[in-house]
Amino acid sequence: MYACVQRRERLSILLDTLSERHSEEKSYKQNRSNAMLLLYIFINLVGSLVAFDITIENYTVPVSGKCILTCYIAEVRSFKVLWQKIDRINQGGNQTFDEQQEQLTLIAFDGTVYSNKDHYRLESDYVGSYNLIIDRVNEDDQGEYQCQINTEPRKTKRIFLTVQVPPRIVDFRPNPPLISIRSGISLTLLCRAEGTPLPHIRWRIRDIDMNRIDSLPPENSNIWFISAVTTNFPHTVECIADNGVLPASNRIFTISVEIPPIVMINNDLIQSQLYQNVTLDCSILSRPLARIYWEKNGQIIDDSKMTSTQINQTLSINQLKVQINDDDDFGKYNCIAENIHGRKEAFVYLL
Structure with a gap:
């Protein structure tokens, strides 16, 4: 009888011990969950307190020039600053800007430049500046740049860079330097130009003794069509492409209108x-x-x-x-x- 009572007491003590351990584990998990929540709130609070200029900016710079993309962060603390470039690829069709595929290229992270282009460098000439400098800007540098800080959530400043390119005349069917054509035949002069912004085309008669404005093609026309050229047509004409970015581009056409002999x-x-x-x-x-x-x-x-x-x-x-x-x-x-x-x-x- 006495032995039976002892076994009951031991079983009761064991059950009480297991119950206490379960309560302790439950309390530990709850405290850990609360701590993680507080840490998440703290990180978001700290990130939100970082002064970061997120204004969208547009930069315009001529090709071969120097460009400074500014990024100001008042207190970076333990966060990291990243620079990246976003190129949007048009896969054909009438895609909108947002529908184009994005291609991300890492330029710099935490003060180190990782790009294989040697004309990228970082500048921190005063406290809070994390500027990206592009020396000898080329056409491929045009696009969107982002300065990011890895807060939670991330903060991003977007900069759109436009590279101005002087005009250059390019023709898929180039005219020869000297154009010989028989009188009465149609003549087409081509003057297509590329550049950023898009060049404006104008034509000019270079012959000293000819200044007939009425014979010129319409303003900003890259094609001059003459249905039946005559011997009165100017011997030398010029097309000029200009988009405000120096230097302008020009092309000179020398026309020789040929005729069969006339004997007098x-x-x-x-x-x-x-x-x-x-x-x-x-x-x-x-x-x-x-x-x-x-x-x-x-x-x-x-x-x-x-x-x-x-x-x-x-x-x-x-x-x-x-x-x-x-x-x-x-x-x-x-x-x-x-x-x-x-x-x-x-x-x-x-x-």
Whole structure:
């Protein structure tokens, strides 16, 4: 009987001990949970107290220039500062800005530059400044930059950088330096330009003796179309691309309007006598310059008997000296001009 009572007492003590341990474990877990909650609240409170300028800014800088992206944090404490660049990739179609895929590139973290571009560096010239400096800015540097501090939640300052690029003229179908075209044929001059901002195109006639504004194409047109070019068209024209970023870009077109020969005789009937020397004149308009020669009775006359004077790139005057020694020297003389566009002749009668 006594032994049974002792076993009951021991069992009661064991149950009380287990109950106390369970209560202690439950209290420990509750205290730990409360501590974690307090720590989370503290971290958020501390992070929210960090003075951080999160104003969205826009920077514009010319290519090859220097740019300072500013980031100011009053008290960084134990937090870390990060710089990164965001490139948005258009995967085709009419995607909006927010629909484009983002590509993140780490530039610097906790005072160390990790980018493989050697023109990035950090600057902390005064307390609280965590500026990113970009030397020798190039076109690829354009985009969005973010300065972040790893508070909870993170704080981010966004900076959008626009790189101004001088205009450059690029044509998918480049025109040759010298354009030779036959009169009456259509002519198209191309002047496409790239740059940031988009360049403005204007045309100018460079010929000193021509200043016909009415013949120029519309303002800011990169195509000058002439349905039928004539010999009155300017010899030299220029297109200029300008977007306000120096230097402007230009392209010069030299146009040679070609024509088949035109032969003109001032006096097609000349009277003479035996043993006289007579000069026959013949004027030729042509481009390119024509080959000029004389014929009589289907026979080409020796070049040594004629002289040719070039007045300009189109007009030349040819003279044939005839010594009348017998009756065979009288008759019909043909002045003939030939170039790649045709053949023309006119005649003089020597009586």
